[in-house]
Structure formats: structure tokens, C-alpha cells
Amino acid sequence: MTDSLAKRILVAVLGWAVALLLFFPIFWMVLTSFKSETDAITARLFFQPTLASYGEVFARADYLAFAFNSIAISLGGTVLALALAIPAAYSMAFHPTPRTRGTLLWMLSTKMLPPVGVLVPIYLLFRTTGLLDTRSGLIGIYALMNLPIVVWMLFTFYKEVPHEILEAGRMDGATTWGEVYHLLMPLTLPGVASTGLLSLILCWNEAFWSLNLTSSHAAPLTAFIASFSSPEGLFFAKLSAASTMAVAPILIFGWFSQKQLVQGLTFGAVK
Amino acid sequence: MATLSLRNVRKAYGPVEVIKGIDLDIDDREFVVFVGPSGCGKSTLLRMIAGLEQITGGDLNIDGKRVNEVGPADRGLAMVFQSYALYPHMTVSENMGFALRLAKVPKAERDTKVKEAARILQLGPYLDRKPKDLSGGQRQRVAIGRAIVRAPKVFLFDEPLSNLDAALRGQTRIEIARLHEELATTMIYVTHDQVEAMTMADKIVVLQAGRVEQVGSPLELYHNPANIFVAGFIGSPRMNVIDATVVSAGGGGVEVRLPSGAQIVVEVAAGAMQPGMPVRLGIRPEAMRIDPSGPIAGEVRLVERLGGLTLLHLGAEGRDDLIVQVEGTSAVEAHQAVRVSADGAACHLFDADGLALPRLARHQLVA
Numbered sequence: 061m062t063d064s065l066a067k068r069i070l071v072a073v074l075g076w077a078v079a080l081l082l083f084f085p086i087f088w089m090v091l092t093s094f095k096s097e098t099d100a101i102t103a104r105l106f107f108q109p110t111l112a113s114y115g116e117v118f119a120r121a122d123y124l125a126f127a128f129n130s131i132a133i134s135l136g137g138t139v140l141a142l143a144l145a146i147p148a149a150y151s152m153a154f155h156p157t158p159r160t161r162g163t164l165l166w167m168l169s170t171k172m173l174p175p176v177g178v179l180v181p182i183y184l185l186f187r188t189t190g191l192l193d194t195r196s197g198l199i200g201i202y203a204l205m206n207l208p209i210v211v212w213m214l215f216t217f218y219k220e221v222p223h224e225i226l227e228a229g230r231m232d233g234a235t236t237w238g239e240v241y242h243l244l245m246p247l248t249l250p251g252v253a254s255t256g257l258l259s260l261i262l263c264w265n266e267a268f269w270s271l272n273l274t275s276s277h278a279a280p281l282t283a284f285i286a287s288f289s290s291p292e293g294l295f296f297a298k299l300s301a302a303s304t305m306a307v308a309p310i311l312i313f314g315w316f317s318q319k320q321l322v323q324g325l326t327f328g329a330v331k
Numbered sequence: 332m333a334t335l336s337l338r339n340v341r342k343a344y345g346p347v348e349v350i351k352g353i354d355l356d357i358d359d360r361e362f363v364v365f366v367g368p369s370g371c372g373k374s375t376l377l378r379m380i381a382g383l384e385q386i387t388g389g390d391l392n393i394d395g396k397r398v399n400e401v402g403p404a405d406r407g408l409a410m411v412f413q414s415y416a417l418y419p420h421m422t423v424s425e426n427m428g429f430a431l432r433l434a435k436v437p438k439a440e441r442d443t444k445v446k447e448a449a450r451i452l453q454l455g456p457y458l459d460r461k462p463k464d465l466s467g468g469q470r471q472r473v474a475i476g477r478a479i480v481r482a483p484k485v486f487l488f489d490e491p492l493s494n495l496d497a498a499l500r501g502q503t504r505i506e507i508a509r510l511h512e513e514l515a516t517t518m519i520y521v522t523h524d525q526v527e528a529m530t531m532a533d534k535i536v537v538l539q540a541g542r543v544e545q546v547g548s549p550l551e552l553y554h555n556p557a558n559i560f561v562a563g564f565i566g567s568p569r570m571n572v573i574d575a576t577v578v579s580a581g582g583g584g585v586e587v588r589l590p591s592g593a594q595i596v597v598e599v600a601a602g603a604m605q606p607g608m609p610v611r612l613g614i615r616p617e618a619m620r621i622d623p624s625g626p627i628a629g630e631v632r633l634v635e636r637l638g639g640l641t642l643l644h645l646g647a648e649g650r651d652d653l654i655v656q657v658e659g660t661s662a663v664e665a666h667q668a669v670r671v672s673a674d675g676a677a678c679h680l681f682d683a684d685g686l687a688l689p690r691l692a693r694h695q696l697v698a
């Protein structure tokens with residue numbers, strides 16, 4: 061509050077610079093998507109806008125099918141991850157054992173493993189069990205992929221809830237499920253919501269597993285984008301149009317949920 | 332109707348035993364206070380009674396039935412937590428009605444009970460507020476209200492006043508005592524504050540390091556402490572304790588010599604006391620008075636004027652904090668040399684193990 065004017069200007073300038081830097085590629089992508097292929101190769105800012113690329117993208121691929129897969133898989137993966145993580149985080153936050161800390165760290169450490177390291181075994185498992193190119197297979201992978209982060213986030217939110225509130229609930233006759241449903245859920249809703257949002261975004265943007273484990277039936281929008289980067293020369297305008305269409309839903313979603321997301325992520329700090 | 336009995340109740344966290352075998356009987360409608368220094372295991376014991384903490388060994392009986400394995404809600408007890416532990420997302424009336432809602436009590440009946448509790452606690456105007464919009468004292472009353480609504484057999488309080496300011500603490504203390512009268516239920520109250528214990532309890536249980544030091548009425552503990560720990564813990568300002576040596580022991584009491592050579596006859600049963608044995612003499616500040624011909628000589632180090640009373644801190648008998656309580660009108664000043672005498676009938680004597688020798692005469696209020 062008492063910062064000097066110069067410092068505030070500096071912070072504002074820095075903030076804007078970072079924001080513009082982050083935003084520029086998206087801006088350029090959207091711009092390129094409205095260019096003709098010839099304009100797209102040049103880096104000019106002024107051009108004759110055209111919807112030709114969008115038309116071609118729509119003609120060549122079934123956007124809605126990919127989009128539906130993205131939505132189904134992201135939602136499914138997130139719901140499954142939350143369903144597994146809520147009891148796990150509850151148990152670790154409210155009934156810790158000497159091994160809880162280690163378990164949490166171990167879960168997180170699995171995120172350090174490069175996914176490609178387990179590609180072959182996972183692929184073989186999927187082939188044997190018939191999960192290749194199925195939405196349920198991808199939902200399972202996405203849920204497991206995000207599980208460590210989801211458990212960690214929920215654990216930190218749950219840690220903020222005083223034990224005595226749950227104990228008061230127990231004295232009042234709440235079962236374990238009652239404690240979670242009547243007390244923990246409402247109290248940590250902002251945290252759980254932002255965890256869910258983050259998981260949705262991570263699922264939506266995931267490309268490694270979707271490209272390797274799906275071909276047509278269950279392929280989400282990341283595969284849709286990839287299908288436009290053809291080896292016989294790049295068509296930047298079409299690629300940009302496809303990318304724009306792939307990221308648009310999550311961008312719009314992110315725009316509307318950003319307040320919730322920020323509120324949830326700073327939940328612990330402001331309480 | 333609710334009686335409790337604890338038989339050799341123990342609690343261990345891994346290899347560490349924090350409750351070391353407690354035997355205790357609590358009568359119906361009794362107001363029992365667990366008191367002891369911080370960390371002595373009061374909360375743990377209360378939480379074991381509540382069912383929030385597993386009992387490692389021994390038996391806990393409520394109304395004669397063993398309840399070690401009964402869940403907290405099914406023991407018929409209600410607890411008021413130190414932090415109040417109100418449900419922040421519920422209104423005052425939802426907080427108070429939560430247990431009834433879980434028990435599927437019809438809404439109309441629930442409302443009646445909540446309103447009744449709100450009336451007793453003067454919470455009527457706040458029923459629709461959230462806990463965050465209440466003052467500390469109001470939150471405290473909601474926490475009590477939540478317990479009342481369940482009509483429990485036993486109320487459990489864990490240091491319920493420690494988050495209130497001094498004025499409110501005094502007032503709430505009286506309210507809880509009044510509530511005990513009005514509801515006529517058994518109450519178990521945990522505190523580290525001996526004033527709360529003295530003023531509220533029918534029966535005080537003094538705990539130290541997971542063991543019961545003494546059980547008794549407030550005045551019993553005050554006049555006949557079983558050992559030096561209880562003597563020091565009960566009573567404010569603290570009892571003065573001076574190292575002494577037995578000079579003679581007989582039917583009229585035990586005569587002891589203080590470090591300065593002064594001698595006092597303490598009216599306690601001599602038991603196995605022999606001349607020359609080391610003992611500790613306990614004198615409450617109010618059992619001493621300024622007396623020009625008194626045996627103890629000292630210098631006033633500090634004068635604490637409380638208005639009606641004045642506390643003199645003396646340097647005497649090798650101590651520099653011997654407290655003497657005198658009238659508020661006393662003109663004694665710091666750095667003045669004084670002589671004081673002690674009432675031998677009101678003094679206590681503790682043997683080398685810290686155990687009290689029985690007084691010859693019981694105090695008239697402690698029959």
C-alpha cells in the first residue's frame with residue numbers, strides 16, 4: 061500500500077510485459093488462422109482476412125467428434141481423479157500415519173518420470189486389455205497422470221481445516237462419509253473446484269498419451285491439431301485454424317473460471 | 332442420570348504413555364473439573380471420555396456400561412471445544428441443529444429445541460448469522476448451545492474460556508455454573524486455571540504428568556492438599572514453601588527449624604517424623620501476618636497493592652519471593668525490614684517425598 065509510485069509503475073510495466081509475452085503466441089496463432097496460406101508464411105500484420113482455412117479444416121476433419129472426445133475424456137479423467145483423491149487426501153490429512161509424508165512425496169516423485177519411459181509397458185497393457193483407442197482407456201491414464209497433483213492440492217486444502225470441526229461433527233453423530241459430505245466438502249469447495257479446473261485444463265492440453273494411445277475413435281483435439289501438421293510441408297494457416305479451434309473452448313472456459321481458480325489456489329494464503 | 336467410572340484408564344502414543352492409569356468415579360449431576368499444568372493430559376483424558384481418542388487400556392463405564400468401543404455420538408455426551416469448532420458455513424441455528432438433523436429429527440421439533448437453547452443462552456437475535464459475524468463470547472455460547480440441543484447425559488468442556496478476555500471469562504464462568512444448575516446434568520470441565528477449578532467444581536481432579544495427584548472438593552484440596560504439588564497448584568497466590576528441619580515431634584505437632592534458625596510448631600500428626608529429618612514447610616500467604624515479635628525476619632522486596640489486599644514479596648529464609656498477604660490499608664513499603672509470624676494451625680508440612688503430614692484439626696468447612 062505504501063509502495064512508491066516508481067515501484068508501482070515498474071511492477072505494472074513488468075506485469076504487462078510478461079502478460080503480453082505469454083499472450084503473443086496465441087494472438088499470432090489466431091491472426092494466422094484468418095490468413096491465406098500465402099500470407100501466413102510472411103509475418104505481415106495487415107492482410108485480407110479469410111475464413112478459407114476454417115472451411116478447409118471443417119471439410120477435412122470431424123471437429124465435433126474430436127471436441128466431444130476432449131470433453132468426455134477431460135471430464136471423465138477429472139471426475140475419476142477426484143473420486144480417488146478425495147478419500148486419499150482425507151485419510152492423509154486427518155488420519156496421518158508416520159508414512160504419510162513419504163507417501164505424498166513418493167506420489168509426487170512419479171511426476172518426475174518422463175512419460176515416454178513407461179510408454180511401451182502402458183502400450184502393451186492397453187493392447188492386451190483392448191483399451192487402445194478407447195475413451196475409457198484415456199480417462200484412466202489421465203486420471204492416474206493427474207492423481208499426484210490432485211491429491212497434493214486437496215491435501216493442502218484439507219490441512220487448513222481444523223481437526224476439531226470434524227471432531228465436533230463426529231460428536232454430533234456424523235459418520236465418516238457425513239463428515240466429508242456435510243463439513244469437509246462445503247468448507248473446501250473453492251479448493252476442490254480449483255483442483256478440478258486445473259485437472260480439466262491439464263487433461264485438455266495433454267498430447268503425449270492421446271497421440272500414442274488413440275488413432276481415430278477416441279482421439280481428442282490434441283490429436284486433431286497434430287493431424288494438420290503434415291510432413292509434406294506445413295500449412296500454417298490451416299494448422300493455426302485447427303489449433304485455434306482446439307484451444308478456444310478451454311480458453312473461454314478458463315476465462316470464465318479464472319476468478320474461481322485464483323481464489324481456490326490462494327485459499328490457504330488468505331484464510 | 333449419568334455416572335462415569337474410570338478404571339485404570341491408560342493412553343499411549345506409540346511407546347510414550349501420556350495417561351498412566353486413572354481411577355475415578357463421577358456421580359450423577361456432579362460438576363467435575365480436571366485441572367493441571369499444560370501438557371499433563373487433561374485434554375487427552377477428556378477426549379478419551381468423549382470417544383475421540385482411543386483408550387489404550389482400562390475400562391470407561393457410563394452408567395455402569397463399558398463404552399470403550401462405543402462411537403462418540405453413541406455415548407450420549409456433548410463436547411464444547413477450546414476453539415469452539417463451529418461449522419463456519421452454517422448459521423447459528425444450523426450449527427445448533429446439526430446433530431438433530433443428522434438424527435433425522437423433524438424440522439419443527441428441531442426448531443423448537445434450537446429456539447429453546449437460544450433462549451437459555453440469549454442467542455435469539457443471532458440465529459441467522461454465520462459464526463464469523465459473532466463476537467468471541469457469542470461464538471462460545473453457540474458452542475454451548477450446540478451441546479445443549481442434544482440434551483446429552485454429560486457435558487464435556489475443554490478449556491472453554493481460554494479464548495475470552497478476562498471480563499467475559501468471569502461472566503461466562505458464572506453462566507456455566509448457572510447452566511449446570513438449570514440443566515442438572517453431569518459436567519466435566521477441563522482447565523489449567525485453578526481459579527476456574529476452585530469456583531466451579533463440586534469435585535476437582537488434580538492431574539500431573541498423566542496421573543491423578545488428588546481428588547476432592549475445592550476446599551478439601553485447599554486445606555488438606557495431599558502433597559506438595561497440589562499444595563502449590565491450588566490457591567492463588569501460591570503457597571510459600573520453605574526448607575526446614577524437624578526439631579521435635581509430638582502429640583501437639585511438629586516443631587521445625589527454618590534456615591534462619593527461627594522455629595515454628597506446625598499442627599500436624601507427627602507420624603514417623605524424627606528430629607533432624609528434612610521437611611518442607613508450606614505457609615499460605617494469608618496464614619502469615621506482620622508481627623514485630625514474629626520469628627521470621629525479612630526485607631520487603633516488592634509491594635503489590637490489589638486494593639482490598641496487598642501482597643508483600645519478602646526476602647527471607649533464603650528466598651526472595653516469600654509472599655505475605657496483608658490488608659490493603661497496610662502502610663508497609665518496599666525495602667522496609669519486617670518481622671512476620673505464621674499461624675501454626677494453618678501451616679502444612681511435607682516429608683522428603685513431598686507427601687503432606689495429616690493436619691491435627693480439620694477445617695470447619697471441610698468436615
Ligand SMILES: Nc1ncnc2c1ncn2[C@@H]1O[C@H](COP(=O)(O)OP(=O)(O)O)[C@@H](O)[C@H]1O
Nearest residue numbers: 344347349367368369370371372373374375376
Ligand atoms: N497425537 C499425539 N501424539 C503424541 N503425543 C501426544 C498427542 N496428543 C497429545 N500428546 C501428548 O500428550 C500429553 C498430554 O497432552 P494434552 O492432553 O493435550 O495436555 P493438556 O490438555 O493437559 O495440556 C502432552 O505431553 C502431549 O505432547
Ligand SMILES: [Mg+2]
Nearest residue numbers: 373374375490
Ligand atoms: Mg488441553
